[in-house]
Amino acid sequence: MSTELTYESAVARIEEIIRRLDSGEAGLRETLDLVKEGRSLVEYCATELEAVSSGLEELRLEELVARLETTGTST
């Protein structure tokens, strides 16, 4: 079963991974797998945060529609 990755699900999984690692119960293989998965999720979250960190972009609805129409036409 695959669920859509979202910022909140990624953050929840990172917290779960860190709790597991903090418990000290994970073996070497599991630790390395968890660290790898956690790094991947951190990168995803960083990308998401980056997308809303470049400064507010304000558009009027009609401007955005026009832009999308232009993009749609050009393609």
Add this chain to the structure above:
Amino acid sequence: MSSSAEPVVALPDSDLPGPFPVGSYAAQLKARLKQFANVQLIGEVWGFRTGRARVYFELRDGRGALPCSMWSGDFERLGVTLSDGVRVVVGGGCDYYPGSSTSSPAFSFAVTELRVAGEGDLLAQLERLRRRLAAEGLFEPQKQLRRPLLPKTIGVVTGERGKARDDVLAGLERRGWGGRLVWGFAPVQDRRAAPQIAAALRELAALAEVEVVIVARGGGSLADLFAFCDEALCRTVALLRVPVIASVGHHTDRTLIDDVAAASCSTPTHAAEVAVGIDCRAARVELTSEARRLHAHGHRAILVRARTLSHLARAPSAHLERQRRHLHQLLRELRASARRKAADGRAQGSTHLLVLRRTVARGTTSDKERRRSELTRLAFALAAHDPERTLTRGYALVEDPGGEPLTSAADARRAGDLRLRFRDGRLPARVSGEVETP
């Protein structure tokens, strides 16, 4: 005023009388309005507010409205609470404040009596609509939608020149959010605004990249906010694919869009903070911390295990060396112990030998005596059974002529001739009678 010294010039080509000083006209208007008969009016209260000396409100119905005022003292004596939509009957008459060079004129219906007539029609209509929409389940669909914690594109429906716009921006700034904001400007003032608000919402929701929409408007009377109670608008909101966060009026106002929307907020600033569920600045700090912790765990997992392996690799030789030293120690102790035991054994052997010798000597002597005593005891026993001893005690022994002992009367009768043996000699004897039994 300087103008009073100048000649008065009337409007050219006008048949109207004058010009008259406005103050005189205003005073006459006041006097004329005062002549209007005092009457009772019925309508719904809107925009009730209190001033320093008077309370003010509008009295409305479907055809028109009248500004009203009442002395605060008179109103407080009534002991009633007025809010938008409350239906009242008022008594009073027209009043006009003519104003001055420094104050504005004002017309009002001066209320001297007031009675609450019941729940206002508009509020009653609103409540009926609220119940009907709830019964149709239209308050639920928006609540079921997933609201992203960190949307990248947010749509906002609000008035272009309203303060709500600035409040939304302030809320987003407070969250440290700098994504894409799409404004869907629409009039937000009265009932006729509802279709345009609904159209803006539909257009925003049609854009795939818009993840959440805020509908914002500042405070006002319920009449001002009535556009947000429009049935068609509420049905539109209920069926949108994106969650709508409503912030219409103040926390005391409750429009129908508040019930239908995914979330209802008291201010546009709050709505913006609800639309972006996290503080982006804090999230960045937290994410950096989590990345560090993950890195530390990965590093530690390798390092600790490498140290353990290194330690284990050294362990067998160290263990052997420990065992070897231990064995040497045991061997030394064993030798020392053997020497001590040998010395102690020799001393103890001498002692035991002496004791044994004494014991053997003592055993030989006592054995002789014991045997002698036993012989004596046997001699006495044999003597006790010697027939000679019986003869010495006075008994006689009966023998046949051959010298064999006869031990019964029957044997003696058969033998006939007998010999009686006494202690001092033998005598011949003959049996003369029969055996007599005792």
